[in-house]
Amino acid sequence: MNTARRLLSLCLTPLLLAAAACSGSSESADNEHVTLTYAIWDQAQSAAMKQIIEEFHAQHPNIDVQVQVTPWESYWTKLQTSITAGSGPDVLWMTMVYAKYYAVGGGIAPLDDKIKDSKLDMGAYVPAVTKAYTVDGKVYGIPKDVNGFGLCYNKKLFDAAKVKYPDDSWTWSDVIAAAQKLTNPQKGVFGFVAPEADELSWYLTVPQVGGQVISDDEKSSGYDKPATIQGIQFWTDMITKYHVSPTLQQTTDTDPLAMLTSGKVAMRYCGSWEPEEIAAVPYGKANIDIAPLPAGPDGNRKYYSNGLANSISAKSKHPQQAWEFAQFLGSERAAEIQAKTGTVIPAYQGHADAYAKAMPEFNLQVFVDHLKYAEPFPASTDTAAWRDTATKQFADAWTGKAPVADVSQRVAEAMNAALAKEKK
Amino acid sequence: MFLLPAAAGLLVFEIWPTFQTIYYSFTSWGAFGGHVWSGLENYRTLIADSDVLHAVVNTAIISAISLLAVPLSAIVAALLSLPGMRGVTVYRTLYFLPVVTLPAAVALTWKFLFNGDYGLINWLLSKFGIDGPHWLSDPATAIFAISIVAVWGSIGYNMVIFLSGIRGIPVDYYEAAELDGAGRVSQFFHVTVPLLTPSIFFVTVITVINSLQAFDLIYLMVGQQSPAIARTETLVYLFYQRGFAEHDGGYAAAIGVVLLLATLILTAAQFRLQRRWVHYG
Structure with missing residues (x-):
C-alpha cells in the first residue's frame, strides 16, 4: 500500500535511478x-x-x-x-x-x-x-x-438468423438492419458490439462522414463539428437507440473480443492484429470470418490508422x-x-x-x-493530455446520461485548452 | 549507530523526495527532464479542477468505509482465531493470505468475481432472485466494491496486531472480572476492549494512512476506460494519471502535496483525539 510513496520516489529521483539501473557497457567502439x-x-x-x-x-x-x-x-x-x-x-x-x-x-x-x-x-x-x-x-x-480494419462476424449466428453475410456493399444502415435481426434477448445474443475505445470505434466512423478529431494544423479540436458528432452517434445509437449492443458496463466487465469469440455478439469491428487472438479460441476459429469494414452513409471509407x-x-x-x-x-x-x-x-x-x-x-x-x-492517426505534440480525457468523458454518452453533442462540446473545450497549453 | 542504515534509507528515499515533491509542485515540467518555476500556477489549476474534488470525495469515502470496517472485522477475525478454537491455523492462514498475495492477483480474481454477466457473486445473487449490478463498472457501486476488497485485504495484517494485543492482556483481569460476576460478553466489553484500545488506535491510524493511498486496486480493477472511473479515482490515482499518463509532473506533485497535507492533518487529529479514548496500562 506504499504505492504512493514508491511512485513519488520513482518519479522524482531520476539521479538515483540512473545510478541504480545501468544497461549495457559504458563505451562503444565499432568492433566492440x-x-x-x-x-x-x-x-x-x-x-x-x-x-x-x-x-x-x-x-x-x-x-x-x-x-x-x-x-x-x-x-x-x-x-x-x-x-x-x-x-x-x-x-x-x-x-x-x-x-x-x-x-x-x-x-x-x-x-x-x-x-x-x-x-x-x-x-x-x-x-x-x-x-x-x-x-x-x-x-x-x-x-x-x-x-487495417474489417467487420468480424459470426457465420453461425448469421445462418441461424437467416441474414446474408456482410460484403463490400455494406454501409452503416446495413449494419444496423442486420444487428436488429441478429439480436436475440432470449438467447443473450447481441447483433453488434459498440465498445467505447476510440481506435476501435469512432476513429473508424468519424472520418467516414467527414468529421475530424483534430484539425489539420493540430491547433484545435474537431469534436465540436457536427460530422464528428454524427460519427460518434453511430456507436451510442447501437446501445441507447437500437438496443443491439451490450452496454458500456458490459463491455467494460467483459472484453468485447471475448464476446465475439464466445458467440455472445454477432458483429464487431476488428483490427488487423486481432485474427491471431480470434484463431486461438476454437469457437472463434471455426465460426468467425472477416468482411470489409462497412462504409459511411455516402460510401466514404476513410479511417484513422x-x-x-x-x-x-x-x-x-x-x-x-x-x-x-x-x-x-x-x-x-x-x-x-x-x-x-x-x-x-x-x-x-x-x-x-x-x-x-x-x-x-x-x-x-x-x-x-x-x-x-x-x-x-490523430495526434499532437502531447496527445496523451487530451486523448484519455476524451475517453473518460464520452462514457456519459455511451451510458445515455448525456447526448453525444453535449459531451462532444465538453471534450472539445477541454481538448482546446490542452492544445493551447502545448504551444507555450 | 545501528539506526544508521534505516535512517539513511529513510532520508534518501522518503524524506528527501518529500521536499523535492514540494519544490516540484511549484514548477512546470519538460517531457524528458528539466523544469521551470511556475509559482502557484499548479495550485490555481488544482483548485478549479473538478477531478481533484471528485478524487478527494472518493478518497474520503474509501477511508471512511475502511476506518469503520477494518478495525471491526479485524477484531472479529482475531476473536475467531484465538488459541484453543477449532481449526485456528486454517482460519489464520485464510485471513492472512491476502496480505502476502500479489495485489495484481487479488485484483484479477475479484474482477472475475465481480463480473456483471458471468461473475460468481451475481450468479449467487441470482439464486435468490436478485439481479446483481455490474459491480465494478457501475458508477453507483464501484467504490463499494473496491472498498470491500480493500477491507478484505487488510484484515489479516490488523488481525495479527489485535491477536498480540489480546494475548498481552493479563489473565488476572479476566479472573477478577469473573469473580465479580461478569459474563463473557461483559468481560469482552469491560476488559478486552478498553485494554485493546492502544492496538485499536494503532490500527485506525494505519488504516487511514493506507486508505488515503489507495491506488493499486483502482488502477487494476477499474482503470481509465471504465465509466465508473470518475466515481472511484482517488488522489493517488489522479496523481499517477496526471503525472505519468498525461506527463504533467509539476501538477502531479501539487496533488501529492495535497495528499501529504491531508495525511498530516488527519493523523494529527487522531493523535489529538486518542487522549479521550485510549487507555494505556
Missing part, C-alpha cells in the same frame, strides 16, 4: 561486443521479434539484442522515466500517438543523417506511416507496421549499433518474418500478401484492401 535493449509491448509478437534478432545476430555477431516486453499500460510510463534517467532501451517501439511528444521532447533521435549514410530507401514504406513519424521535417522512426515504427533512444550509449539493428528491423526480410506470423501488416510495402495468406481460415485480404483509405 555490445548488448542492446529492445523495448516492445506485445507479447504476441515477441516470437517474430526473436526470430528477427537471431538473423540479425548472425549478420552482426558483435551485437546482442535483448527483448524487453512491457505491457502497454505501463510501457509508456516506464519508457519516459527510464529515458529521462538515461537508462532506457536503445531501440524501441513507437506509436503515432506519442511520436511527436518523444521527438519534440528529445526522447528519440532524428535518423536523417543515418538514413542518408546507409542509403535506406524510405519510399519502401507505406507513406502515411513515414509521414506520421516525420516531425518538423526530420524522420524519427523506421516504419514497422500499419493497421495507427502504425508502429522502430525508434532509437536519444540517450542510447550505442547509437551506431542501435541504428544497425533498427535498419535491419526495417528491412524486407524483417517484414517477411512478421507477415508470415499473421500478427501485423508490415509497413514495408509489397509484403501484405504474406500476411493475407497467413491464416487461410480468415479473409485477411480485407485488412490489406482497407489500407488505401488510411488517414494519419
Whole structure:
C-alpha cells in the first residue's frame, strides 16, 4: 500500500535511478561486443521479434539484442522515466500517438543523417506511416507496421438468423438492419458490439462522414463539428437507440473480443492484429470470418490508422549499433518474418500478401484492401493530455446520461485548452 | 549507530523526495527532464479542477468505509482465531493470505468475481432472485466494491496486531472480572476492549494512512476506460494519471502535496483525539 510513496520516489529521483539501473557497457567502439535493449509491448509478437534478432545476430555477431516486453499500460510510463534517467532501451517501439511528444521532447533521435549514410530507401514504406513519424521535417522512426480494419462476424449466428453475410456493399444502415435481426434477448445474443475505445470505434466512423478529431494544423479540436458528432452517434445509437449492443458496463466487465469469440455478439469491428487472438479460441476459429469494414452513409471509407515504427533512444550509449539493428528491423526480410506470423501488416510495402495468406481460415485480404483509405492517426505534440480525457468523458454518452453533442462540446473545450497549453 | 542504515534509507528515499515533491509542485515540467518555476500556477489549476474534488470525495469515502470496517472485522477475525478454537491455523492462514498475495492477483480474481454477466457473486445473487449490478463498472457501486476488497485485504495484517494485543492482556483481569460476576460478553466489553484500545488506535491510524493511498486496486480493477472511473479515482490515482499518463509532473506533485497535507492533518487529529479514548496500562 506504499504505492504512493514508491511512485513519488520513482518519479522524482531520476539521479538515483540512473545510478541504480545501468544497461549495457559504458563505451562503444565499432568492433566492440555490445548488448542492446529492445523495448516492445506485445507479447504476441515477441516470437517474430526473436526470430528477427537471431538473423540479425548472425549478420552482426558483435551485437546482442535483448527483448524487453512491457505491457502497454505501463510501457509508456516506464519508457519516459527510464529515458529521462538515461537508462532506457536503445531501440524501441513507437506509436503515432506519442511520436511527436518523444521527438519534440528529445526522447528519440532524428535518423536523417543515418538514413542518408546507409542509403535506406524510405519510399519502401507505406507513406502515411513515414509521414506520421516525420516531425518538423526530420524522420524519427523506421516504419514497422500499419493497421487495417474489417467487420468480424459470426457465420453461425448469421445462418441461424437467416441474414446474408456482410460484403463490400455494406454501409452503416446495413449494419444496423442486420444487428436488429441478429439480436436475440432470449438467447443473450447481441447483433453488434459498440465498445467505447476510440481506435476501435469512432476513429473508424468519424472520418467516414467527414468529421475530424483534430484539425489539420493540430491547433484545435474537431469534436465540436457536427460530422464528428454524427460519427460518434453511430456507436451510442447501437446501445441507447437500437438496443443491439451490450452496454458500456458490459463491455467494460467483459472484453468485447471475448464476446465475439464466445458467440455472445454477432458483429464487431476488428483490427488487423486481432485474427491471431480470434484463431486461438476454437469457437472463434471455426465460426468467425472477416468482411470489409462497412462504409459511411455516402460510401466514404476513410479511417484513422495507427502504425508502429522502430525508434532509437536519444540517450542510447550505442547509437551506431542501435541504428544497425533498427535498419535491419526495417528491412524486407524483417517484414517477411512478421507477415508470415499473421500478427501485423508490415509497413514495408509489397509484403501484405504474406500476411493475407497467413491464416487461410480468415479473409485477411480485407485488412490489406482497407489500407488505401488510411488517414494519419490523430495526434499532437502531447496527445496523451487530451486523448484519455476524451475517453473518460464520452462514457456519459455511451451510458445515455448525456447526448453525444453535449459531451462532444465538453471534450472539445477541454481538448482546446490542452492544445493551447502545448504551444507555450 | 545501528539506526544508521534505516535512517539513511529513510532520508534518501522518503524524506528527501518529500521536499523535492514540494519544490516540484511549484514548477512546470519538460517531457524528458528539466523544469521551470511556475509559482502557484499548479495550485490555481488544482483548485478549479473538478477531478481533484471528485478524487478527494472518493478518497474520503474509501477511508471512511475502511476506518469503520477494518478495525471491526479485524477484531472479529482475531476473536475467531484465538488459541484453543477449532481449526485456528486454517482460519489464520485464510485471513492472512491476502496480505502476502500479489495485489495484481487479488485484483484479477475479484474482477472475475465481480463480473456483471458471468461473475460468481451475481450468479449467487441470482439464486435468490436478485439481479446483481455490474459491480465494478457501475458508477453507483464501484467504490463499494473496491472498498470491500480493500477491507478484505487488510484484515489479516490488523488481525495479527489485535491477536498480540489480546494475548498481552493479563489473565488476572479476566479472573477478577469473573469473580465479580461478569459474563463473557461483559468481560469482552469491560476488559478486552478498553485494554485493546492502544492496538485499536494503532490500527485506525494505519488504516487511514493506507486508505488515503489507495491506488493499486483502482488502477487494476477499474482503470481509465471504465465509466465508473470518475466515481472511484482517488488522489493517488489522479496523481499517477496526471503525472505519468498525461506527463504533467509539476501538477502531479501539487496533488501529492495535497495528499501529504491531508495525511498530516488527519493523523494529527487522531493523535489529538486518542487522549479521550485510549487507555494505556
